[in-house]
Amino acid sequence: MDNAFISFEAIVEKMLDIKGDILDEDNGIHFYIDELEVGTPVELDVVVDENGKVTIGMIPPLYRVGTSFRPSYHNITLTAEKYSEDGN
């Protein structure tokens, strides 16, 4: 996989590495995010080995410069929910 890309597992972990709760002790308010949806365009690097095994690398847009030669942006949308011990 090209060094500019990161594994799908890593990108999901980074996307979901959020604090998740909003605490205002002065006003006695505690919110937490129950479910979230993250969508982003990504560039893909799909590597196929000699046995046909596929490894997927992806990276959100790296440059914010308008060019005539555009990267091919795919889209990924993740819906995540609060994790509970029973795995549901």
Added chain:
Amino acid sequence: MATENGDNKYWNLEDFVDSLVVELDKTRETLAVKAINKQLTYTVKEMAIDLNIFPTFDGDVIKFITAQPGQQGASKVNIQLGSITDQQVRATTKITGLKSDTSIDKIDLDPKTKSKLRKIGVTSVDDLNQLENRKVDIQHVSDGEIDFKTLANQIQKSKRNQNPPVVRAVSLALDENNQPYLHITGQNFSLNPDYPPVAVLNNKLADVFHSNSGNLKIFLNKDHLTGNENELILTLDPYAIVKMNIKI
């Protein structure tokens, strides 16, 4: 038309989705560990991915190649993965690799028939039997290319080849009425009760009065034994014929 270049190669949709699922499983495992110390963590419930791809069809398999920078006119494929619980997995997934079941990969069938069977969701002999039990006309759903009887015969033949008859010993004996009989011991003789074994000794039919998987007993009379060398042909079922010379 996009072509393979450098690392950009054609891939199967199944392999692509497999890779996504493996990565999602890894994520779930990591998050489960993380949740031990951090109370508020998140796990993937659903995932959708829109791909810009160019498909190609070689007459049998559809493969895809990912659109590269600057390539126009790509097709869109949307893949949506939802997570399911282990209970749902158990309810919706067939357990593969059971000892009693035989994969069609292990049966000596021509690749075209195997491919046709896979297309109609048949991957094992058990799948095929279920279709037969439900009176599904396989010939019709396979556009007349698969005939169940022919297929069943090929499967039986293949299964029989995996359990060939083995002769360990042959002996002469007398029954309680002093009638001579040939006692053959070994394994995998009579496996199907629908097909009683038939014995021909020196071109004359002989009476098989006892048969099971490990033993065969064949009555003899004076017409059967013509000399020192005796040719015995045993037809155990339509797929197993044993020919041997017995010296007496």
